[in-house]
Amino acid sequence: MSAQSDAYKAHFRIWRGDADGGGLEDFRVEVNDGEVVLDIIHRLQATQVPDLAVRWNCKAGKCGSCSAEINGRPKLMCMTRMSVFERDETVTVTPMRTFPVVRDLVTDVSFNYAKAREIPSFVPPPGLEPGEYRMRQEDVGRSQEFRKCIECFLCQDTCHVVRDHEENKSAFAGPRFLMRIAELDMHPLDAAPETGLDRKRTAQENHGLGHCNITKCCTEVCPEHIRITDNALIPLKERSVDRKYDPLVWLGSKIRRRNRTD
Template identity: 75%
Template structure:
């Protein structure tokens, strides 16, 4: 069964733009990205939209649908009433390039600021040994497809542009947590450890664990409960626990 859907799509660039109303045919089983493609094919050939896999695995088609950060390819039309107006806008946290395409280079800058995995000095790559139970927790974070919806919804950077320099956002704090939980990561033996870096370099203290990042994650990663809160606990232990502070002072 097909019907005519009412889309309200943002058109514009860095200098400004507007929401325009479109009526687009929708068929059973389709997703919002299907209608955006049909709009390109029939009415707006110059509409800019980023996408790749259309299977919820590349993270390219991030946008805001009725004000909520979502993947267009994973938002089914059946979740809306047939007479509902569906508003599609670019991610608000990042600068618009054109229409629904944003400049997400902020995230790649932050990614480069996270120090890479550091293996123990006395082990060669072929000598790494880990048990599944040791990596069970951090393995969840590897499901991230870097859609940056968690970055988009995080109000610390969404509503406060001046925080972007000091705050890396939930996606990269989760990366720090993943490395901190890695059984072979030796960061901290000869230099600042990862919880300290998260606090001092990545703005961990600015996160107030509202769980909005978890709510929008298309991979259902428990970003707040399994990454951010444990990382905060470890940072607090290192900074405030008197025995740990005494041990570190003696070690240094």
């Protein structure tokens, strides 16, 4: 059977509005075999609502632009196939709830870029030039998992620490950027400690690591299948606790700090 002959009409509910308010609107729209939710949004733009606002770029699950909530769950529209829904099922598409609405399905995600600027960057090892860095493959592989992030901010959207508590945003970086701190903290070439920068301490005191209660909701929505909680947040929490409460670790940090000042 051809894709065209297998077409059917789906019931979509799309949130429409802006920062001043809005609501869900109902549409009947054609669906063909093999299509994704973003295809349907584009068809709606082409045939019924040309002013429907949506952010997208690659349509290949690599740019992170088309993040939204589909039937209440944070997802990439370009990676959500229509085949996962029953034909008589209503598909509801709304903007990411954690961030302010600009218009329709487009949200203002500048919160995330502000948090990114707060994270101290990689500190190059002294005496080594770019191209001279050497790392064990095991360490490369461990960091590479976190670098698969496409900055879709679905993990930020689903994290209830900021999703349900707007007042936490000033003190909490969110899972995407705590993951960045964890990546740098475990990087064998990062020379931050030699400059006096303690990433574990700043994670706790400046970026809200203690707010995270490891529910793993961020891991569950990650389209790159990064194990954010197990491989980044929990190890960072463990290292932070060791630094603060383990007497040997505490003593060692005091000795190193004294040696730096001598």
